[in-house]
Amino acid sequence: MRTIDWNDGSNSIVMIDQTLLPMEYRVIECRTLASLCEAIRSLRVRGAPALGAAGAFGIALAATLSSADNMDELTRDLKVAAKTIKATRPTAVNLAWAVNRTIDAISDAYDPDGIRDIVLAEAKNIADEDILKNKKLGKYGAMLLEDGDTVMTHCNAGRMACVDWGTALGVIRSAVEAGKQIRVMACETRPLNQGGRITTWELMQDNIDVTLICDSMSGHVMRRGMVDKVIVGADRITGDAVFNKIGTYTLSVLAKEHEIPFYVAAPISTFDPDNWEENVTIEQRDANELRFFRDVQIAPAEVKVYNPAFDATPMENVTAVITEKGVFYPPFLLDEIIV
Amino acid sequence: MRTIDWNDGSNSIVMIDQTLLPMEYRVIECRTLASLCEAIRSLRVRGAPALGAAGAFGIALAATLSSADNMDELTRDLKVAAKTIKATRPTAVNLAWAVNRTIDAISDAYDPDGIRDIVLAEAKNIADEDILKNKKLGKYGAMLLEDGDTVMTHCNAGRMACVDWGTALGVIRSAVEAGKQIRVMACETRPLNQGGRITTWELMQDNIDVTLICDSMSGHVMRRGMVDKVIVGADRITGDAVFNKIGTYTLSVLAKEHEIPFYVAAPISTFDPDNWEENVTIEQRDANELRFFRDVQIAPAEVKVYNPAFDATPMENVTAVITEKGVFYPPFLLDEIIV
Secondary structure, three states: OOOEEEEOOOOEEEEEOOOOOOOOOOEEEEOOHHHHHHHHHOOOOOOHHHHHHHHHHHHHHHHHHOOOOOHHHHHHHHHHHHHHHHOOOOOOHHHHHHHHHHHHHHHHOOOHHHHHHHHHHHHHHHHHHHHHHHHHHHHHHHOOOOOOOEEEEOOOOEHHHOOOOEOHHHHHHHHHHOOOOOEEEEEOOOOOOHHHHHHHHHHHHOOOOEEEEOHHHHHHHHHOOOOOEEEEOOOEEEOOEEEEEOOHHHHHHHHHHOOOOEEEEOOHHHEEOOOOHHHOOOOEOOOHHHHEEOOEEOOOOOOEEOOEOEEEEEHHHOOEEEEOOEEEOOOOOHHHHHO | OOOEEEEOOOOEEEEEOOOOOOOOOOEEEEOOHHHHHHHHHOOOOOOHHHHHHHHHHHHHHHHHHOOOOOHHHHHHHHHHHHHHHHOOOOOOHHHHHHHHHHHHHHHHOOOHHHHHHHHHHHHHHHHHHHHHHHHHHHHHHHOOOOOOOEEEEOOOOEHHHOOOOEOHHHHHHHHHHOOOOOEEEEEOOOOOOHHHHHHHHHHHHOOOEEEEEOHHHHHHHHHOOOOOEEEEOOOEEEOOEEEEEOOHHHHHHHHHHOOOOEEEEOOHHHEEOOOOHHHOOOOEOOOHHHHEEOOEEOOOOOOEEOOEOEEEEEHHHOOEEEEOOEEEOOOOOHHHHHO
16 A cells, blocks of 8 residues: 555545554554644654645545535635644645645635545645656666665655655665666664664565665765665755755765765655755654653663754755756756756 | 672672663672673673773683692683683774783792782782773873863763773763863764663763764764764774774764864773784674664564674874873874883
8 A cells, every 4th residue: 555545435544654664564544633643743654755645635634524614714724724734843845835735726616515625636646646756756866876786775765755666765666677786775763763664674575685774884884885875865955955864964974975976866845945954943853762762761761862853964965866857966956946 | 889890709700781771770790701701792791991801800700710720721721711701702902902911910820829819910900900091091081171062972981881980981071070061962872872871871870961862963963063072982993993883983974074073082902003904803793783672673573784893983084092191193103102
């Protein structure tokens, strides 16, 4: 199944609960906006493109649940829902992008049920388009990989970060599909181990060769010549920086030091071209993510913790950005890319 | 109590079991060479200087346990014990250094009981000297720190890595003792979390301000100007490189990128000046260290893992080496330092 989808039978959102992977594969159903927001905040669904689909389906869910019988009231309900959904995670831009696009679609409706039909159709479009974009992006990116390459990646920018296929891992899947032998070096990605839990699991399911390392080993393996390219996803690309999972910036510095190409794979919906690093809020997450692993204590219970979810990689550390519209090299004229 | 010590009452080695910290503080006793070797291999005792004391006390323990009644036989027994102990961990040079020094002391003995007395006295000297050296080293290093500095450190090069006081954390303790306000940023140090578990615990016990971060956050906090200096310990310093806990090299590259001084604090016994990086074996540890945290699964049980315990930082990334003989800057003429 897709990472996240709409269930027409029960008018609800279904998703794979990513907090349990790879130990348990469980599909959960969100029948209320509150349960969707909880799922987003707890990272049951995560990854910028998947969050886009989650946000869009959230508007469709709100439309289904609203008892409003006139257009103004329903529109008001959906705008409140939009605000609630967008507040769950401030850094990923795709969430807001997809919510806004779904809300904007309302203008084509003539009555409340028209709104309901249109927002659901738009959400389904967003999900379908995500897969198409990733396949296109994957084909462009695959041309950058050579047979026999070992690609380092961080966090999970794979099928489970999108509706399907993946961005960074989509590039790898497309290269493998084109007959190239690609090995992946997956960074564990503390504190929530999306690399260790999800990227490894995804790639093993597809029989793609993957080796797990700790985040701190990245410099050592690059120095030893064990890495040919780095590909990561993105949560937001401003005019001057790529926001992605914490640890991405460290990899970009190491890649530069070792003259290893550092690629960012992301759909155009990740771009926020008129914005700048200094204006973006980096989400700070709960200190207990570093004090406990599930229920197991791993540090003093009262220790001070600094736990940003993302970091910013300046564009000068990026070799190229891989999108569904092609591969872009510096200078990154985002406005021209988006047009 | 000291991290590791000799118990005269029971003729055994006592140590704090570091695998349980900070959740449990348990003192264990090694009455056989097998239990000592298990403790070293499982990292119940770890840290290069503490391993030196462990190795020396191991020879004393072997001498106590041996029933040999002539010098040749006892010497043979101790040489076998020396080989067994040195094989437990190949990278840290202090272990071999202390074992060899204890064995060399035998030459002053006239009879088997003289050997027994001499090796025990020598082991106790090594332990006592370790503390004195760390205090000296700490004083030299403290002069490099300014009031208000935030110091990043990796793994645990503290009291628990030595007999007492510490190397990298010894420098911080000495600076605090001299009245400077120092904040510490402790990297978690995957996969065994010595930074998250032990460094934080040690510093909190001493009321030194410490903040825990994930290893991957190191670049981000440096870029944000949150780090003034980096100080790490060392397991072996060859003519061309510093071997230390995996992740050290990554920090050295990041420090260079951000023009942050990168200091290595280690006693002279860590130096292996006639040796070169290419000849040093880097210990590979069990893959399950990345698949499980204690009994909790954190990655696919069958995932391929690369798990080197150490990495090598080339001397050109090191700002200075802090020893009990002073602070040394490039070019590092190790032979001259040791004389």
